[in-house]
Amino acid sequence: MGGTFDPIHHGHLVAASEAAAHLGLDEVVFVPTGRPGFKQHQDVTPAEHRYLMSVVATASNPRFTVSRVDIDRPGLTYTVDTLRDLREQRPGADLYFISGADAIEQILTWKDAEKLWDMAHFVAVTRPGHRLSVDGLPVGGVTTLEVPALAISSTDCRRRARAGQPVWYLVPDGVVQYIAKHGLYRGLHDE
Secondary structure, eight states, X not given: OEEOXXXXXXXXXXXXXXXXXXXXXXXXXXXXXXXXXXXXXXXXXXXHHHHHHHHHHHTTOTTEEEOOHHHXXXXXXXXXXXXXXXXXXXXXXXXXXXXXXXXXTTGGGXXXXXXXXXXXXXXXXXXXXOOOOOTTSOTTSEEEEEOGGGGOOHHHHHHHHHTTOOOBTTBOHHHHHHHHHHTTTTTOOOO
């Protein structure tokens, strides 16, 4: 499951759990983006904090793990590199790339998009009522999975934390404490 996870929230966790159940996945590997190319002009919390929040959030589920492949690779993060690295780490594994429908809708603009279809099956998780535009996508290349908990957004969690409003029950308890301990999201300005 790829994403910025800034911060990781219950919507991400429910989406991962639903995808695992629906698709019969053995494991869901959360991959926090290192330096997201599509957010170069936005404030993004340092990768190490986003990685550690992901570890805290997923620790209680034995089917969830967190990978550093994007954080440890220098330069901008591209999905084609993520999938190549994960394939090397897990030879023979059948990979599924889980991400938000809004991101998947942009997949044809991603670096080396034509290579992605041979590297993984894509799963677009969406809020109820959202219609994924599949124009130009390979037939059967994307599975859509509706997840009610995706009404929670990282943008709103950051806004609430910045305003001193509670984020309890939007993010896991350990992530609430991590945000407070490290003073995250104070002074950030989302676009």
